[in-house]
Amino acid sequence: MRSLVLMAVILGGCTAAGLVNPVLSQPSPEGPSTPRLNSQTVTSASPLLYGVGTSPFRHRPATSCSAASCHGGGQIGKVGSEHSTWAPEVFPAGETDPHSRAYRVLFNPVSVEMAKKLNLGEAHKAELCLQCHAVVTSDEPDIREQILAEGVGCSACHGPAEKWLNVHYLPEWQTLSSRDKWQKYGFIPTKNLVARALNCARCHLGDSTREVNHDLYAAGHPRITFEAARLHYQPDYRKHWAEQLPQPDFEIRLWIVGQAAALRSATDLLRSRAERALPPGADRVWPEFASYSCYSCHQRIGDDVIRGSLSASPRPRGVPGWEVLTNTCGDIAAHYCRIAYPGLSSPTLIEVQKLRKLMESPRPPSVARVKEQATKALAELDAWLVALQAAEDEKPQPLPSETAEKLAHAIANNALSLGANGETLLADHDWDALAANYLGCAAMYHASAGKFPAWKRPLDSLQEQLRFPTPSQGRFDSPADWTVQKLNTLRDNFIQLRNVTAPSATPNGGKK
Ligand code: HEC
Numbered sequence: 001m002r003s004l005v006l007m008a009v010i011l012g013g014c015t016a017a018g019l020v021n022p023v024l025s026q027p028s029p030e031g032p033s034t035p036r037l038n039s040q041t042v043t044s045a046s047p048l049l050y051g052v053g054t055s056p057f058r059h060r061p062a063t064s065c066s067a068a069s070c071h072g073g074g075q076i077g078k079v080g081s082e083h084s085t086w087a088p089e090v091f092p093a094g095e096t097d098p099h100s101r102a103y104r105v106l107f108n109p110v111s112v113e114m115a116k117k118l119n120l121g122e123a124h125k126a127e128l129c130l131q132c133h134a135v136v137t138s139d140e141p142d143i144r145e146q147i148l149a150e151g152v153g154c155s156a157c158h159g160p161a162e163k164w165l166n167v168h169y170l171p172e173w174q175t176l177s178s179r180d181k182w183q184k185y186g187f188i189p190t191k192n193l194v195a196r197a198l199n200c201a202r203c204h205l206g207d208s209t210r211e212v213n214h215d216l217y218a219a220g221h222p223r224i225t226f227e228a229a230r231l232h233y234q235p236d237y238r239k240h241w242a243e244q245l246p247q248p249d250f251e252i253r254l255w256i257v258g259q260a261a262a263l264r265s266a267t268d269l270l271r272s273r274a275e276r277a278l279p280p281g282a283d284r285v286w287p288e289f290a291s292y293s294c295y296s297c298h299q300r301i302g303d304d305v306i307r308g309s310l311s312a313s314p315r316p317r318g319v320p321g322w323e324v325l326t327n328t329c330g331d332i333a334a335h336y337c338r339i340a341y342p343g344l345s346s347p348t349l350i351e352v353q354k355l356r357k358l359m360e361s362p363r364p365p366s367v368a369r370v371k372e373q374a375t376k377a378l379a380e381l382d383a384w385l386v387a388l389q390a391a392e393d394e395k396p397q398p399l400p401s402e403t404a405e406k407l408a409h410a411i412a413n414n415a416l417s418l419g420a421n422g423e424t425l426l427a428d429h430d431w432d433a434l435a436a437n438y439l440g441c442a443a444m445y446h447a448s449a450g451k452f453p454a455w456k457r458p459l460d461s462l463q464e465q466l467r468f469p470t471p472s473q474g475r476f477d478s479p480a481d482w483t484v485q486k487l488n489t490l491r492d493n494f495i496q497l498r499n500v501t502a503p504s505a506t507p508n509g510g511k512k
């Protein structure tokens, strides 16, 4: 197969030192004094995880939040200016919040072309696109258009505001538990990293309610991938909040929670795809190509002999990996869970492993077996996330100081394996696997804010190698030149990273 034109996965901001440095803040939005807390209880669709399931409450437009005395203040990035920070019109160029333009992009030439190819009618009217590019309200025709036009507005991340809008600034609100805020008011408690990451993942990876499948990719949709730490520190993303937990603890926990959230979204998506393909005579797409690592199919063959020689392939030859980017570091996150959250035990993720094995068996897996195994894996992941979520609701204990270093070491090691003759190989030469390992190490480096200068060189080189060819070399949205030379350089960089993150290494790279 030719190398195909795929859309770029941006490996942006993670290695750059000194990006946004979270400052402690304690915003308390004030508004006019209004009603008392509403005690009427409405249970949500999901009894356990905040924000998962469909809330029965109605959405409110973002303009309900934009009063100058609420979130429409004039100081970008400051408490009380969240709406101004999110809104597109304030700074036409430079940093923006991409969510406020998410609806508008459905009118651009790429979207128009996509909708035409997929026979969807107009993209900005297609429920398929709107699920992720806007906030959809079905039962309120008078405000539906307005809310849609705002794109990914406040309530996409903070929950439908019908019930909480008039009470969330009252002193009583602060006394509510996260669970009550979600179940009784439909408010997604975004300070809880589990609630937050699960919510980002449903659009940035997909779940049983929304997806970007291979048809959408083939029609021109950019590839979507989810790694929470990268998304949080994307350099041109103008965030409207400051994290309360200081680094490195914040990003270490976010990285771990993000891995769990990504696995849950991917598993939920797989389970629902299997469910849809199961009935006899179903208009079935099975297996769905978008579940598999893109570049196991989309790469040049014949340029270089790379298979088998440079890596101890984790799967049978010729079999594409299932959700490789999502799966690569999941076991490390599970292992380090008990360190990042003292008191929690680390899950074994045995059902997830079985699912991976099933998806990566030499014959295409049977729909029924995948559905069954994905259901088990989902239950296993939910149990893990529920425990993490409860730990997130507690006051966080500071992490041992060497946690970022240990994690970076484990992740660099994860990229490598030992060959039959004692030589060091790549554990998996798939672009997604290498990118996941790189992103994990880069998050630990970024979390440690300049503490480990010796990590920078191998990280910069990894980023360089993983970047897709630049436009001057032709338009490439895939790692088209995936050569032996490049893979050797990647391997050497991971070896170097493993050495400089080893417990005996000094921060500047020399041995003690
Ligand atoms: C599962 C959620 C999801 C669905 C469904 C979805 N998108 Fe997207 N879309 C995204 C995300 C997330 C991005 C941002 C990708 C990135 O840059 O990382 C995006 C990016 C885009 C972009 C590029 C935007 C830019 O600023 O250049 C276009 C165009 C687009 N989507 C159009 C569509 C159209 C048209 C549909 C329906 C046919 C659709 N999307 C369905 C999640 C989705």
Ligand code: HEC
Pocket (backbone or CB within 6 Å): 026, 027, 028, 029, 062, 065, 071, 080, 082, 083, 084, 086, 087, 099, 152, 153, 154, 155, 156, 157, 158, 189, 190, 191, 196, 240, 241
């Ligand atoms: C893409 C998701 C997303 C969107 C869209 C979004 N927010 Fe946020 N918001 C967050 C996250 C994540 C945080 C950080 C966690 C927290 O402080 O709750 C946050 C924090 C906040 C805070 C600080 C809360 C506090 O007590 O510190 C306010 C206020 C806020 N957002 C208001 C808004 C408003 C108003 C809008 C719409 C104009 C909006 N947000 C849109 C994700 C989002």
Ligand code: HEC
Pocket (backbone or CB within 6 Å): 010, 098, 099, 101, 102, 103, 105, 131, 132, 133, 134, 152, 156, 157, 196, 197, 199, 200, 201, 202, 203, 204, 231, 232, 234, 237
């Ligand atoms: C309702 C769906 C939705 C949710 C929830 C959501 N996003 Fe997005 N996000 C999008 C879409 C759609 C785009 C593409 C917008 C565009 O480019 O026009 C996007 C773009 C982005 C981008 C820029 C593209 C990229 O890949 O660098 C970042 C960063 C981002 N989102 C971070 C987050 C974070 C962090 C969260 C959770 C706190 C979140 N998003 C939650 C839909 C969503």
Ligand code: HEC
Pocket (backbone or CB within 6 Å): 004, 005, 006, 007, 214, 217, 218, 219, 220, 223, 289, 290, 291, 292, 293, 294, 295, 296, 297, 298, 320
């Ligand atoms: C199991 C193999 C396989 C996997 C995995 C796979 N694809 Fe494809 N893809 C194909 C085939 C086969 C075609 C059709 C090739 C052709 O007509 O040239 C195709 C076509 C495409 C096209 C249209 C290319 C064009 O030039 O028109 C895009 C874009 C694309 N795939 C993106 C992706 C992305 C993104 C992923 C990962 C999320 C992915 N593919 C995963 C096999 C795969």
